[in-house]
Each structure stands twice: as C-alpha cells, then as structure tokens.
Amino acid sequence: MKVSTLDAALQRCLWTRHFKQILSQTILTGLISDPYAASRLINFSSRSALVPFHYSLRIFYHLHNPNAFTWNIIMRAHFELQNNPLQALTLYKLFLAKHAKPDNYTYPILLQCCAARVSEFEGRELHAHVVRFGFHQDAYVRNTLINLYAVCGSMSAARQVFEESPVLDLVSWNTVLAGYVQAGNVEEAERLYRGMPEKNTIASNSMIVLFGRKGCVEKARRIFDEVRVSDMDMVSWSAMVSCYEQNEMCEEALVLFVEMKANGVAVDEVVVVSVVSACSRILNAEMGRLVHGLAVKVGVGDYVSLKNALIHLYSSCGEIVDAQRIFDDGGVLLDLISWNSMISGYLRCGSIEDAEKLFYSMPEKDVVSWSAMISGYAQHECFSEALALFQEMQLHGVRPDETALVSAISACTHLAALDLGKWIHAYISKNKLQVNIILSTTLIDMYVKCGCVENALEVFYAMEKKGVSTWNAIILGLAMNGLVEQSLSMFADMKKTRTLPNEITFMGVLGACRHMGLVDEGRHYFSSMIHEHKIEPNIKHYGCMVDLFGRAGLLKEAEELIESMPMAPDVATWGALLGACRKHHDNEIGERVGRKLIQLQPDHDGFHVLLSNIYASKGNWGNVLEIRGIMSQHGVVKTPGCSMIEANGIVHEFLAGDKTHPQISDIEHMLDVVAAKLKIEGYVPITSEVSLDIDDEEKETALFRHSEKLAVAFGLITIAPPIPIRVMKNLRICNDCHTVVKLTSKAFDREIVVRDRHRFHHFRHGACSCMDFCLHMDEARLGKVDDGSWSQEHAVVLRKQRGEEGARMASWIGSVQEGRDIRVVFLVMDEGLEELEQCDREVFRWWGDFYGGWWWFLVAKVVKVHASLDQDGKRKPKGARLWGQ
Template structure:
C-alpha cells in the first residue's frame, strides 16, 4: 500500500528531522526508516532521491532501496534517473553503468532519460561495448523517435571512432535537427575526413553559427585557409551572427593566407562586438599580425592586453623570432620571467628559433640546457630540431651531426632536414648524403629532400649525381612542388607559379620587371645564376631567374597597389639568393617596404636592406 504525505518534516523533533533528511549511508537510512515506523510517521518524509544515491552502488542496499521506493507515488525510474545523472557526470561514470545493470536486474523499466544518462557515461569512458547495449535498449523500447537521445548516440559512436555506425544511425533517424548535422560534421572533421564533413555541411537544410564555425576551423586545420575565408564571407553575406569562436577560426585562416586586410577588418569587428578583451581572440590576433608580416600591430595588441597568458607571451616571442628580432624576443622572455609567468615548451621553441635565425649559438645552448634544469621541461622533438637548425645554420655541421647521434629520442625528418639544409648552405656533400639517406627512409615521398640533395650536387657540378637523384624521384613517383607566391590586393588573393605567364596582366608584369631590371643594373645588380641548377647556357639561366614566382607577385603588387604602401608576399618555398638580392635593391628603387614570408621566416626589405641581416 502506497503512503501519502499526512505530516510535514517540520512536525518532527529537530534531531529526527536531521536523521530523516540528511542520512549519508545505508545504515543511517535504515535508522531513519525504523524511526518512522516506530513513530507511525509516513515514509514519504524521506527524500527519495537521497534513498537512491546512498544505496545505488551496493547490490543488497539497492534491493532494500528498490522495495522502499515502491511505497512512493513518484515513479521509481524518475528517482533513479537523478542518481544516474549524478554518477554519469562524476569522476566515476562507470558507476552509472553498474546502477543501470541493477535496474535491469530488478525489472525497473527505463525511459529515454535513463538511456541518455547511461550513454553519456559510456561516452565519457569510450565504452563501446556497453554503449552498444544501451543503443539496443533504445531500439527495444522504441526511443528512436527521441531526437535528443539519437544525437547522444551519434556523439557516442563518433567519439568511439565508429563513423560508419554513426552514419547508419544518422541515415535511420526519423527526424534530424541542426545538432544532428553538427555532431556528424564534428566527428568527420576529427577523423580527418574533410571531404565527408564538407559534404554534410553542403547538404544541411539549416545551419547555425556552430556549423559555419566548425567548417571554417576544419578548412584551416586541413590546409585550406582560402576556403575558410570564402566560407566566412558567405556567412557574412547571409547575415549569420558570428561569435568569438568564429572570430578565432577566421583569424587563423587569415594568418595562414597572409590576408591582412580581412584580418584587420575582423579585428575592428571584434572590438565592436565585445570580443576585444577576449584573451583567446587577442592571442589569435597576435599570431595573425605576426604571420601577415605586420609586427608593429602584433606588438600593439600584446602591449594593450589587460591580461596575458603564457600563450600570449609565447606568440610574441615566436613572432619576434621569425621576423629576425632575436634580441627583442629575448628581452620579452626576460620580462615574462620577471612577472612570474612560467614558460612552457612552446616558449622555448620560440627562443631557440630566435637564436637560430640570428646565429646566437651560445645563447641557444644555454636555453636548451635551462629548459630541464631550471623549469623541468623535457625537450621534445621540435626542440631537438631547433638545436640542429641552430648548429647547421652556423656552419657547425659536425656538432649538429653529433647532437643528432646523441639524441635520446629517434630523430625525425625535421631534424635530418635541418642538417641537410645546413649542408647545402655550407657545401658539405658527405653529411648531406647521410642526411638524405635517413630522410629517404623516414619520408620517401617528400620532394624537398630530393631537390636539396640534387641542388647540392649541381652546385658542385656533379651533374650525373644530380640527374641520378631526379631519376630516383621520378621512379618513386615523387613530383617537385612548384614555387608558388601569393599576394592579396583589394581583398582578392592572386597566386603566381614560377614561370607562369597565364595571368591576365602578364604583359604588364613583364614590362615592370624589365624596367626594374634596368634600374637594378645601374646599381650594380648581376643575376646570381648559380641558383639555377641546370646545365644550360647563362642567358637561359637568367630567364629562369626572372620567372621566379615571388618576382611575378612583386611586379603585380607594384602595378596594382598605391605608391608607398607596403607589399606583402607569401611563398611556399625558401626565397632564393637572387630574389633576396633583387628585393633589397628594389625596396630602395621604389621606396617601398616589401615583406616576404617564405617557408622558414620573414624577410622585411626596406631602404635596400633586409631584416634577416643576410643570415638566413
């Protein structure tokens, strides 16, 4: 017989109130139960949720609680669901699974909430076995019409890496909402299936800001920043309100593209929209300005920050390093330490880059040593790569080789690639061959290593060896990546490939180069044909030089941008010695600043000089 509420808790003496409402163990519950029976007081004064929580984890106590809860008007499953929710969100989510098993043993009929809470526990544990059992319960009791529950199931399979099963669930869903689509896109992106994610995004009947933001972020992480920017522009066009996560995603795309104009526009938008003080947005702004070659703006953002995290400091140090401002990077680090901010591994990558780009070998050694000694940071492969790069750039090739041989972790392609690059600069064929052998094993399809070794042979006029390396590339199906440079003018990105004359302004670009060439020759310029590593006539080599992609982009920029404005160019490969020399002269001739971001660093050409101080 069910009991009814005939008296209130406050009608009991104070000690009894505490006993009945605040018991913390099955024993105390039984004492409260006994007291109520003895005083002929209704059992309904005992909080049912507390009965469930103190008895959930013991089989005998659960049986007792199950019998006790049968006397309440409230459906038992509602009480147990509250307990399941608490356990699923606790540090021991497996307890929710154990409780669910007991519910089934005692034939307590679950509802959709029961399944949702237990599935969340399975998701937290990535427990695919029990998760599939709960999925079966969902099907058995006809809960597949519950869209929230179906979305939880999608998320469960996605996190467990079972995308094929997730797709089946998605396809069978009687109805879907924007969350269903977003869950699928999220996990397709995480699994590396960008095309699949984009396919789902394209088919979405309705999109929210999360949908757009996820795809923009996916574009950035999969090396498609241009598509990310295009999505953002489409998002703007149809009037979707962005949030700070969107701002971070599109700023990252701008950083990768060097799209300064759009980045600055988003910076202004973030100020107007209240994101201007968001630390994550500000950190991304620093990164964007650095990568777009606008170091002064990066400094301004950093200096105006009310709160700085280690990410802020590390981004500024790294930015100064790749722009060739090594001493300033070291000063920022000293300031950071004085303010009590502890460095992390990323901070030291920036410091080692700074030392490497300016030949500060002794300081680089000291930083590498103090990482572990003073800050307890264990060097990772990136730090070892920086040290090899530091030694190799400085011409300490034997020391770099010994460092690699004594590494406590296996060197990767970046490490051996740094040595190979140093061998090219300092013309050490023997070590170059050893580095190339290791690289061929570690990354046999990377065209860069073959090209560098072939060029080293060509510089030494060992044409047969150079030809042999290129034949090896061909036999292995490795294709040389063409030099490609890009420049943004009036919000449009223009791309140029080495030797390409298909641009609509190709004739104007050619005329501009001829004019510049005449001026440069008056100032003593001689084409450095040594960088054209082909066994052809000198005049033919000069033609190859003039077709370098960064020169095409520069001429286009001079034609299409206002006099005196900064020209910013991005290149996918390292700038060659001839282009470097030419750009220094051109910066003085046209009285303009030219900023070039290549694969390794920034070169800021101004008044006939470069920020790298010719150490690159």
C-alpha cells in the first residue's frame, strides 16, 4: 500500500474489519512509519465510531518521532472525543520531554483543556510557554487565551491580552464581550459593545442575554430593535423571548414568539422551552398546547428539556393527566428533572399518594427530589410525614438544601417539636450551611411559636442583615409570648434601621397592644400606620382594633368601628366582637351578633359554640338546645380540644376526655395528685366553663379531662425538671385550665408553657406572662352589688418592684372612661392574701401617689376581704358584695 491510496481506502472503510485490514497493510509495507500516513490513521481511528480508541493510542505510541500535527490530533482526540482534558495536558508534558516543536494549533487545544477544567494556574503556565515559543502574536492563540481567562473569571487578565493584541478581529471582540456577559458585568460589557468598530449579531445576542439576566428589559429590547431584520438569526429572537420570560413579562414573550413565526424564523427547542415556561407562569394551558403541537410538528418535541417544561406547564394548570402522559411517553429519555417536575406536579395538585409512589420508585434521587417531597408534605399540612422524610433523608446521607431545611423547620413549628427544631439548627451550625434571611426568619418563627424566646433573640441578633420579614417575625413572636414591651421596643428599633414596616408589621404591633389591652397605644399605632407610613388598613387591621376594643370592654366603640369600616366586615371581625360580648356578659349585643354570624357562616362551629355559651351563662338551656339543633341540621361538629406535647423527641397528642394513650392510667393518677395539691392551694373549679346542663360534680370531672390538663400531667410524668413543659393547643385555653396550670406551676415548681390559638402563656411560680388579661372576667362589673362577680374574679399578678409592667397596669386599673364603672382588678402578690400586709410599703406609696389615695381605699377593702375568709381559706359568700358597699 502507498500513501496515495491510503486516503481512498479509509474513505471506503465501512466496517471495523476493513480498518483492521488497512492497518495490517500499512504495517506489512512499513507505511506505518511514515508520519503523514500514521497521522491519517490516527485521525480516522480517533474520530470513527467503528474503531476503538485504543487503536489510535497504539498507532501513536508506535511512532518513533511523531510531528506536531500528530501530537495535536491525539491531544485533541483526548479532549474533544474522550472528554479527558487532563490526559491531553499530561500528553503535553510527554511532548515537551521528547523535545517536539509545537505549532500555532498546539496551544489553542491545550488552552481549551484548561478552560474546560477552569484551571487558571495551568493556563498561566501555558501562557508563558506561548510567549517563549513566540506564538503570543497569533490571533487564534490570543483569542483562546482571552476565552481561558474569561472562563476562569479573571477578566483583568483577559482584558490585558485583548488590549495588547496588535490586531483585533470580530472573534476577539466577541470573546471578551462574552467574558463580561458571563461575569454579569453590565457596565463594562455595555462600554465594550458601544466601542466595537462594527456590531455583529453574535455580540448583540450576547448583550440581549446579559440584559435579560440583569432585568434590563428595555435595554435588551433596544439592542434587539437595533439589529436589522436581515441580520437577525434564530438566537436573536430566542434571546429576546427568553429575556421577557425570565423577567415575568410573559404576554410580551408570547407576542414576540408569534411575530417570530410571522417572519418565517425557524424555531428550536430553546425558544419553545422559553415560550412554554411563559405559559406556565400565566397558567395559559391553551397557548401551551398550541406551542406543544408546533414543537412536535417541527421535530423538537422529544427534547427532554421541553418535556420537563411541558410537565411543569400541565401540572401548574391542573392538567395532571396530560402531565402524566408526557412523563409516561418520555421513557428512557427522562432525567432527574423530569421525575422531580412530575413529583412537584402531583404535590401541586394535592395528589400526595401519587407523589409518594413516584418518589419511592425513582431509580435515583437528588437533593431536589427529597426537598420537593418534604416541602409538599409541609404545604399540605402533613407535618409528621415531612419530619419523618427529613430524618430519612439524613439516613441516606443527602445534604439538605434551603428548601428542605425551611420546610422541616416549619413542620417543627406546627407540631411544636422544639427538640427536633433545635437539632436542625445545630445541624446547620455544625455543617456550616449558608444561612440567609429566609432560613434565619424561619428559625426565629419556630422558636417564638414554640415559646423559646431566648433562642429566637439569639438568632435575630446574630443576623448581619435583616429583612422586613425578620422584624415582623420577632415583633409578632414577642407579642405572642406576652413580651409586649419588648415587641413595641423592637418596632422602634426597626424604624431606627430605616426598615420600612408593612401591613404585617402593624398586625404584629396592633396584636401586641391587643394582648395587653393597651387601647391608647393601639389607637396611636393605627393612626401612625395611616398618616405616617401611608399604609391603608385592611380588614385584618380593623379586626385587630375591634378585638382590642372588645377585650378592653369598649363594646360600643368596637361596634361603631365595624359600622364605619370602608369595607364590609368579615366573619372574623364579627367573631371578635362576639367573643368580647361573651367576655363582658353583654348578652344583648352578643345574641344579635351571634345570630348574624350563624347566618353568614353556618358551617363555622366556633360561632355556634360562642352563642351557645352565651345562652348557657344565662341558664337559657332552651336556646342552647336550639343552637345545637341548628348545628346538627347543618352537619356542624364542634372542633374537639387537642393538645400536643413533645417528650423524648416524640410528639404526643391528647383530645379532651382522651383515654387512648398508652400511659393513661399514670396520667389519671397524676391528675389526682395535681387535684389534691391544688385543693390545698385553694383551687375551686370554674364550672361555668362547662356549657352543659349537668350538676357541678359532673362539670368538675369534665373540666379535669380537658386536653391541656392531660398534656400537662403527662409532662409532669415524662419531662424531668428543669426542662420546661411545653404544650400546644388548637383552641383558646379556658379560664379553669389557665388557673389550674398556673397553680400547678407553683405547686410543682415547674415552668409550663402553653400555646393556645391566640398566644403563649408562660407559667412560672404561680404567675402567667399574660398577667391574666386573657381571662373571661368581667372587670367592668366587678364592683356591682349582688352581681356575684367576685366569685369569678382571677388574680392579676404584679411584681413588687417598680417597672414597666406595673406602670401599664396602673394606667389600666381604675381608669374611668365614658361613664362606665371603674375598672378594678384585685391585686394579689405572689405570696397570696395572707402575706399582703407585709408587702413592700414602697409599692403602696407608689400606687398611692399615682392615684392620690385611691390605693389606700383598695387596701381597706382588701382587709375586709381578708377578714371574710373562712379558716380553710375559702371566701364567704358576702365577699361578692364588698366592692359595692
């Protein structure tokens, strides 16, 4: 065989055996030693799918002195065909060891290998070799150097090579511009683009892509319009459509796509994916179907990226059957994104079981798969399942991302699983995971809603940057935990940082005022929201103010506010007034509002129960039966009281009267122990909390089987001091349970935290953080003769030292407003009535100064009440009349 016939023989080579025959002929004739012939054989064997790559290597290593062309072929084959840039660079070391001489094609190959490895260090070494061998003036080499530095993020070095080039061609300009685009440097890219001697389509497309990523849509459109229609290519249109889609200008993206088709421009899978994504954003399934049909027609319908976009489109629009069909038709072409998109689609449509089946049938899972499933569980309130899957994720050694962590922490929040929440926080710290505003805010929210304010503040103060959501979380959390002063102080700190409050912020501030009955402060903040911060109150703000007025006994003012609202009141607003009517025994307004609420929302159990309780408090059992009949007629079932407590990493759930717990016998025994101790403390059951026509003994039994009492008893058994007992309840804690838990904290010397539907109650040493303001006591009527209110009175505990709490109570107690009865709440120190005369006289003098002698009148009445006590500490019946005498 001769050299002249080798090329012709290789062109006719169709089978592996043909190549083997040709190779044998070159070996037999000695042609294999010819550099040109060997290079032709290596070039063919390295690029042909017919021949294994090791044939190329054996031929190459057979050569005694391969030339630069042959070296270039084998190095390029390693890089481009074998995807092994490291081996190509290793061959270059052998190249130098054999003293071979490079040419101007050698270094571009090697520099591309460095760019693929993002290895600037190796690239700089090669740059030195380029200069040493004199190729630094070659345009091809210089452009490859510019690309290397740009890919490695060293734009200063890329710009230096660009500036030192004796001749700049379009490739040079486009390469350095592409570097600025990749780096996201809009200013430098724009300056370079405007300085180009001649604009070209590639450069314009790069600028459109950059402006699209940075949200500069107008600039992108300006560049697009500057390009002549005759010079536009498919990439130009695709880049502009993608720019609109990325910046959520979906209608504009669809209009431009239609214009693109009208101009006869061919479409590819890239632009189709952008258009389908735009349809997903605006939930336009009809347009998406048309684009889907077009994609199939032009032959790009089988691209996996398009299938993924279509799955997302159909599932987002609720067309889960179509999404499933696309997924099933994908076959082996599907990737992880396809599986994850389908799982997310099922979860988005609420098909949790289908999502579970698909998740557990996945051939392999990535962190997105786990996160999607955990997030889906949390969004559909399957919090236990979310935490179980998060723990399973840890067992599989998968490092959670932000989505998984936020979802798991949110699940801990709803389940009051504080121990697991703390473990997740410790996991984040131990593994040095990046903590951004969202994750930090979620941690704060978890801690405050689990009653662990100290940890929440620790996270808050450790944050370098705080968003408005962070401030909102801490303000709301402090208020919820009864730390009203700190909550309002935090709002003042927020304003000092010039963080603009929003509607949620003022919900927190007004909520803080509501929790402690700070009517004047509430009015101030409500006015400030409107006039100072220019925030228009919404229905929730008005509802908060109605609740504030109602809790303070200003029922007339609350009703007037409802009537003057610029929008129609919702059931929550009327419900707040109804609750206030029950609290202050205004049965006339309460009955009217209750009837209205039942008509507005006949399926709401809470309103029926409140109205029923109002009738029960009057002994009107006929109307109670009527309300229960209405509930039965509409199929309304009263939501059972449910309390949860975490012990040893397990969340236990109790229902009122529950006897299903495995340790129920121990719990009932502990309840008997608690009852015995509380009787010594002078506890008398508040049987008015039982709205049933049964005798008092049965009422007492029913009271002591409330879910929170069961949970606290379980906590006393399983949680050793000094660990606080933390209970979460789905409904408001009743007056009797509040009193029992308060006395239990003193009798057993335990800290007990109860979170009900409205707030947290921190019980310590027989006192509650809410200062008993939440109780349904009738302060406005607490001095009227013969009304018997004294027997329903609950102590408001004040600390002896002068402080903000005392000052606020002083402004509340005894105030006279609009001719109403003086609000008098009997003040009892921690030591009890027996020790009252020994209390710090400074406190007496302070209150006396505050009210000009009013305190001494109170003390005189206290002495009378003290004298009216029986030997066993119980009040004589006449105690109910003393305030009116």
